Amino acid sequence: MNRRHIKWLPIGAALLFIAYQYFSSEKFVNPETGRKSHVALSVEQESALGLQSYQQILAQSQIIDSGPDLERVQRVVQRLAAATGAAGKDFDWRVSLVQSDHVNAFCLPGGKIVVYTGILPVANSDAALATVLGHEMAHATSRHGAQRVFEQNLAQTAIAGVAGSLSDMDYQKQVAIMSAFGAGAQYGVLMPFSRNHESEADHIGLIYMARAGYDPRESITFWQRMEQANPAQPPEFLSDHPSHGTRIQQLESWMPQALEEYNRAQAR
Secondary structure, three states: OOHHHOOHHHHHHHHHHHHHHHHHOEEEEOOOOOOEEEEOOOHHHHHHHHHHHHHHHHHOOOEEOOOHHHHHHHHHHHHHHHHOHHHHOOOOOEEEEEOOOOOOEEEEOOOEEEEEHHHOOOOOOHHHHHHHHHHHHHHHHOOHHHHHHHHHHHHHHHHHHHHHHOOOOOHHHHHHHHHHHHHHHHHHHHHHHHHHHHHHHHHHHHHHHHHOOOOOOHHHHHHHHHHHHOOOOOOHHHOOOOOHHHHHHHHHHHHHHHHHHHHHHHHO
16 A cells, blocks of 8 residues: 555544544443443434334334234333333333234334234243343344444544545555555444444343343243244354354353242242
C-alpha cells in the first residue's frame, strides 16, 4: 500500500469521534448477569421504536384474537413477565399471536411480543414455549437492540474514517480494501457481538422460565428438536446465532443455577 495515498486526518477524526461516542454513551448494567455495556438509545427511545414496529407488524398481519393457542401464549407470557423482576417491571408487556407458517417469535424493545403460529408445533408444551419466549423477552430486558445500535454506530464511524483516508487511492484498490475491512467488521466484530447477545438471552431466558415455574430441563429437549428439524446450519463463525449444539452445551452448563431457581419456585 503506497503511504502517500493514505490521508491520516480522516482516520484520526474517526478515532476521536469513536472515543467521544464511547465515553459519552449511556452505560447499562444487566441486573441478571452484572454485565456492563454501552447503549445508543434511551429506554424511552427504545420503547417508542418498539411500539411503532409492533403496530406496523400487526397492521400487516392476520391476528388471532381468541382460542386455546392464544390463551396458552398469554398464560406463558404473563408468568414470564412476572419472573423478569426489576429488569421488566416498567415494561408495557403485550403479546399478539399471528397466523403464519414462520417458525418464529420475537420481543421488541419495551416488551411488545409477536408469536407466529408456525412455532407452536415445535414449542409443543408450555415449558417449550417458555424456552422461546423467555429468550426473546431477555433480549428486551437486556437492551440488546440499543447495544447493537451502539456497536453499529462505532463500526460505521470506523468505516467512514477508513473510506475518507483512502479517497486519493486508485478506485479498484479502494474497493478491495473497503470490502476486506467491511467483512472484517462484520465477521470479526458484529457477528461475535450478536452471538454473545444470543447466549446471554439463552442464559437469562433459562432463569426466567425456571423462576416462572417451568422446568428448565425442557429447554434442552426443545433445542434438540430444533437441531433435528434444521440440521444444515452454516458454520457458527458465519452466523449471528450460536449453533444448536453450542446452545445445548451452554444450557447444560447453566442448568444447576436454573434448577435452583426452579426448586425455589416450586417451593412457593
